[in-house]
Amino acid sequence: MSVESVEHRTEISAGAVPPALEYPACPVCRSERREFSCELSQDYKVARCQDCGVHYLYPRLTEQAMHQVYRDPSYYEGGSSGYADTSYIDQETSLRATFKSLLRNLDRRGMTGGNLLEVGCGYGYLLDEARLYFRHRTGTEFSEDGAARARATGAEVFVGGIEQLPRDASFDCAVAIQVIEHIYDPIGFVGELATRVKPGGYVVLATPDIGGGLRKLMGRRWPSFKVPEHVVYFDFDSLQRLLAGAGLVEVRRLPYPHAFPLGLVAAKFGLSLPQPLERINVWVPATTVAAYGRVSHG
Numbered sequence: 001m002s003v004e005s006v007e008h009r010t011e012i013s014a015g016a017v018p019p020a021l022e023y024p025a026c027p028v029c030r031s032e033r034r035e036f037s038c039e040l041s042q043d044y045k046v047a048r049c050q051d052c053g054v055h056y057l058y059p060r061l062t063e064q065a066m067h068q069v070y071r072d073p074s075y076y077e078g079g080s081s082g083y084a085d086t087s088y089i090d091q092e093t094s095l096r097a098t099f100k101s102l103l104r105n106l107d108r109r110g111m112t113g114g115n116l117l118e119v120g121c122g123y124g125y126l127l128d129e130a131r132l133y134f135r136h137r138t139g140t141e142f143s144e145d146g147a148a149r150a151r152a153t154g155a156e157v158f159v160g161g162i163e164q165l166p167r168d169a170s171f172d173c174a175v176a177i178q179v180i181e182h183i184y185d186p187i188g189f190v191g192e193l194a195t196r197v198k199p200g201g202y203v204v205l206a207t208p209d210i211g212g213g214l215r216k217l218m219g220r221r222w223p224s225f226k227v228p229e230h231v232v233y234f235d236f237d238s239l240q241r242l243l244a245g246a247g248l249v250e251v252r253r254l255p256y257p258h259a260f261p262l263g264l265v266a267a268k269f270g271l272s273l274p275q276p277l278e279r280i281n282v283w284v285p286a287t288t289v290a291a292y293g294r295v296s297h298g
C-alpha cells in the first residue's frame with residue numbers, strides 16, 4: 001500500500017498537536033485510480049475508486065490519530081471535540097427501535113440463536129435487545145465508558161477491537177452496525193470477523209448508504225459525511241463486493257429501516273420542536289444499507 005503521510009493542521013485540533021493526515025489508496029482494492037465525487041471542506045474530499053467503485057475520505061487522519069479520538073469519552077456525547085452532532089443517549093429510544101427491527105429481520109431469516117458478537121457495540125442497546133434472540137451476547141467497544149454501560153446489559157464486553165476476544169471464542173452471528181465506515185482496512189476487518197464465526201454462521205454489516213435517496217437529496221450536506229471518522233462509504237453493490245471479497249458466500253441484502261428522533265430530523269432542517277414531540281420516532285428510509293453473508297463450510 002502506498003500511503004503518503006504529512007503533518008497538517010486543521011480546525012479539529014486547535015491548540016493541540018497537529019493531526020497526521022495520509023493520502024490513501026482505495027481502502028478496498030488498493031487502486032490509486034480515483035475521481036473526486038464531493039468536496040467536504042477545505043481539507044477533505046470524497047474520492048470514488050475508479051476500479052471498484054467504493055467511495056473514501058481523501059485525505060484521512062492516520063489510524064493512530066483516529067484511535068486517540070475514539071478513546072476520548074466526550075466522543076459519544078458530542079463534547080468539546082464536536083465529532084458527534086447529537087448526543088448518543090438522546091437517540092436511545094430510536095436506536096432501540098431500529099435494533100428491534102433488525103433483530104426481527106434476522107429472526108425471520110433463521111439467523112438468530114446461539115452466540116452473538118457485536119463489534120463496536122456502543123452503549124449496548126443492540127446487545128440488550130438481543131437477549132430475546134441469542135443465548136450468549138458478546139461485544140467489543142473502544143470506549144471504556146461505552147463498554148462499561150454495555151456490560152451492564154449482561155453481555156460480555158471487551159474494550160478494544162476484535163483482537164481483544166479470547167482466542168477460542170466463536171460465534172453463530174457477528175454484526176457490525178455503523179462500524180465498517182470507520183475501518184481503515186475493510187477487507188481485512190471482514191475477513192477477521194469471519195474467522196470468529198462458525199462455518200454456516202453469518203456476518204452482518206450495516207452502514208450509511210451513499211447510494212441512498214437521502215444522500216441524493218442532501219448532496220454534500222448528507223449527515224453521514226462525518227469528517228474525520230467516516231473513512232469509507234458503501235452502497236449495496238460495493239458492500240456486496242466487500243463481503244464476497246472477504247470470502248463470504250450467499251451474500252444478500254438485509255432491509256434496514258432506521259428510526260430517528262423527530263427533534264433530530266427537524267434540526268437538520270433548521271426547525272425546533274416542543275420537547276414532547278422531539279422524542280417521537282420517525283422511520284427514515286434509504287439512510288442505511290445492510291447486507292450479510294455466510295461463512296462457508298469448506
Ligand SMILES: [Zn+2]
Pocket residue numbers: 026027028029030031049050051052053054
Ligand atoms: Zn477500489
